[in-house]
Amino acid sequence: MRPEDFEHLQSLLLTRAGFALTRDRMYLADHRLGPVARREGYASVEDLLKATRDLPVGSLAWSVIEAMLNAETWFRRDRAPFASFGEELAPAISTVRPGGRVRVWSAGCGAGQEAWSLAMMAAGAGVHAEILGTDLAQRQLEKAKAGLYTQFEVQRGLAARQLLQWFEPHEEAWRVAPQLRGMVRFERDNLMDAVPPEGGRYDVVFCRYVLSDMEVTRRQRVLERLEASLVDDGCLFLGLGESPGEGNPAFRAVSGRPGLFVKTARPRIHRAA
Amino acid sequence: MGGVTPRVSQSLNPVPDPRTCLIVDDSRIIRKVARRIVEGFGFEVDEAADGAEALAWCATALPDVILLDWNMPVMDGLTFLKRLRAQPGGDGPKILFCTIETEVARIAEALAAGADEYVMKPFDGEILESKFAEAGVV
Structure with missing residues (x-):
């Protein structure tokens, strides 16, 4: 992922979800967004992020945001x-x-x-x-x-x-x-x-x-x-x-x-x- | 105290013996995977390949925890569980079934026979840790 793409992703997560995406999660971003790109019909994560940059914030951007949020959860966590x-x-x-x-x-x-x-x-x-x-x-x-x-x-x-x-x-x-x-x-x-x-x-x-x-x-x-x-x-x-x-x-x-x-x-x- | 310095026995050592877990499964691979996880919880692990072998182990020393497969040759897990629970002191070990059986009736049967917890295969470290915690042993 190019630095400018990652910065765009950071800004999207910060302004829409308040989520602070640290630089050490760049690898995670590639890993999580790959499936979103495939599902939405983009050739690469770069293309996916470019589309979210060029279009107004809509369902595509939300798909990207959702994929980056920490979804780890289990029953009665910590009991x-x-x-x-x-x-x-x-x-x-x-x-x-x-x-x-x-x-x-x-x-x-x-x-x-x-x-x-x-x-x-x-x-x-x-x-x-x-x-x-x-x-x-x-x-x-x-x-x-x-x-x-x-x-x-x-x-x-x-x-x-x-x-x-x-x-x-x-x-x-x-x-x-x-x-x-x-x-x-x-x-x-x-x-x-x-x-x-x-x-x-x-x-x-x-x-x-x-x-x-x-x-x-x-x-x-x-x-x-x-x-x-x-x-x-x-x-x-x-x-x-x-x-x-x-x-x-x-x-x-x-x-x-x-x-x-x-x-x-x-x-x-x-x-x- | 007399003039003879008593020899310090092992039992005065403040480090407690590690707790013990007996893994009973006819699959050597499952035993190996489970052993690695359970050792990670700080247990000393022994292995048995069927219920009869497990009973022999328990006759020597009762473990703190038994991870028990259901379907095994010679003696199955449920038979082992019932026999152990019927013995003097046999209610001591925490027994966690760990089996491919996922039917509600089977789970209920195991719990009614005296199992403390029930793990459905396949399992991973998080699941075993969660189940050991439920049984109050980690």
């Missing part, structure tokens, strides 16, 4: 956050909500494993949860909605008993069981958009391993959007090692619960002394 949600948070929040309904947003849900895992945890705890999964990548969302996963995917993060309880075999794959299907809906959403997804505020937001790939000022904007989407005292789960930023007054870390941050109540108007 502990999902245990906290299912055993502690969801039952506690449920007792203080009308109809016991807990509202959860899986932001950057990829192929849906996180959202379905949250549904399993809530259903296992007997909690009525309404879960929204959003992602930038249309192809991933289609997979999430289908709720169909390979044998490899279901074995990354799921116990055998959970597999039997929450999935049914479908041809060579496994499909999310009907009792979970009504709990989750999937929608396309760009975390960079000004307006949060419709439907009001959420009790719990999972946004794991998304922010660390973002450029710092965009990351800050996304955090503000996540804050605005949470109820007061709402819970934000980030990936292990991720944080809302040193000294960010909007969230406080919870000791003994890595990756969990609680939205702090702040006066809406700050007046200088």
